[in-house]
Amino acid sequence: MTTSTETNTRVLLRSRPVGEPTADDFEIVREPVPQPAAGEVLVRTSYLSLDPYMRGRMSAAESYAAPTGLGEVMPAGTVGEVVDSRDPSLEVGDVVLAYGGWQAYAAVPARQVRKLDPALAPVSTALGVLGMPGFTAYAGLTVLGRPQPGETVVVAAATGPVGATVGQLAKIHGARAVGIAGGPEKVAHLEELGFDAAIDHRAADFTEQLAAATPDGIDVYFENVGGAVWDAVLPRLNLYARVPVCGLVAHYNETEAPAGPDRSAALMRHVLNKSLTIRGFIQTEFVPEHHDRFLAEMGRWVTEGDVGYREDIVDGLENAPEAFIGLLKGRNFGKLIIRL
């Protein structure tokens, strides 16, 4: 139950960033806690997920989802506790996954939340390995990447919740997993997770290291960054290689097209010469057909320790803008979560 003295801290989009977002693009306000309408529940946020896709929502440019309006709350998946319910399907005290946004309280339709069982796994995993990032990895790799035993799978941002899951799933499928991350600590973590090779993209000889780590070429490249990693990967893709594309975080802050030459035709020639498949996707496409199986399989793998995960938890909603700005620069180490 909420009391009249409580307020709802919210982080709003104040302005659309040009290039890298700054703290000034966000506005932190305190407003009354909302009242749930019929069919809604009031959820008090415990954990809030920060993900690269949110950079796209801050822009007015066309993307795969509508932009967040100026003055609106920043979007986010959240885990929280039901503190008021006006729907028979949920009770006060239930822990749920919601799309509550960057705020302490959200009134949301009950049919848009999913009740979590805290006995199965820590509930914060519903934002990571057992949530949207984990499902992005699962659907993109298994439905689109289709790694075969002995093939080589490469993924960047590999200590992030998507990349780390991609690499571990590749191993489960019998493939060789090569992870790319920034800095020696992250590289060491990839080896702990069971990647066959781990490469620091900051190394001066990154391209040579990638070649050494992929002696048989690359059969699946799970694209979530773009930029220099993609440039190094493209010439090493094998005949019939698959490239699921779920993110391009290296480009999200670009304000104009990079200088020439124009390499877009060369990219298409690679596609032709190697019979490549490049396939963009958003995980929602695969929810109806694959999400139940994902929850069952991934839940078991996480419980049994076959798939590990790492969380990077930052306390306090007021720290969300700075943490998000760091996420776009690769400063997080594991799934970035704000704890309220």
Place this chain on the structure above:
Amino acid sequence: MTTSTETNTRVLLRSRPVGEPTADDFEIVREPVPQPAAGEVLVRTSYLSLDPYMRGRMSAAESYAAPTGLGEVMPAGTVGEVVDSRDPSLEVGDVVLAYGGWQAYAAVPARQVRKLDPALAPVSTALGVLGMPGFTAYAGLTVLGRPQPGETVVVAAATGPVGATVGQLAKIHGARAVGIAGGPEKVAHLEELGFDAAIDHRAADFTEQLAAATPDGIDVYFENVGGAVWDAVLPRLNLYARVPVCGLVAHYNETEAPAGPDRSAALMRHVLNKSLTIRGFIQTEFVPEHHDRFLAEMGRWVTEGDVGYREDIVDGLENAPEAFIGLLKGRNFGKLIIRL
């Protein structure tokens, strides 16, 4: 039977072109007619196919097939008559499809030729609508493009043997077919073939015409040219659009990457934002699974008039270099064939 007085006219690759090929890149020689070895047949060429892929074979650069060596005969699919046989499977007088090259006679393994039935269709169609170009269209459109009733399919070089077949197959699948070609005669021919809309890529308002012809966007773009057509198509691709890539003829004569800005990242953002599938292919990939069905279905459609075709026949092997140079500039009108 060959007689000792006959010679074999052959067109060899003399030099690797830089940019557009010229007549000097070819050498026409007269040599003795070869003798077939055991298991081979000697085929006297009647028809010789000229296709854009041959530009790739003239280059030493990596492509999907090994380059033709300097001093070697130019490669080509051919239709001809068996004039000597050292294999029990074929007799003198049989008409066969072979990969004989730009020459009047070829001694080829019997297992690498396919006997044709002149009663079923004119044998020259084995180089076009019922041959490699037709199968390229069939496999690329049906296996990779998968047009659904009511969807919009766009194809360029649409009076060529691949493009014309793509458009007519799109109609058979219940889709809207939009063809792109160069010049009013070719545009008129597309309308005769039953395309729903035909656009001249030389028109000053080409981009606007494409928009008008694709009011519901584009669901399948069958890519065989690249260049300005692709630039106009990309922004009109719908969510989940499919782009089978079988050729990039607009780029085959390029000697360096075009000037900037570099649009390759923008291309990948389109892939991500629209969940596009871009898939390179060579028809040989689909032969084992789909070629028998292709011959049966396409043979029936051609016989019954559901799929029309047009041939551009040039007489004389000595005219092959000039005809091929024109092909790369879009000067042919229909399937380009050299008749000997």
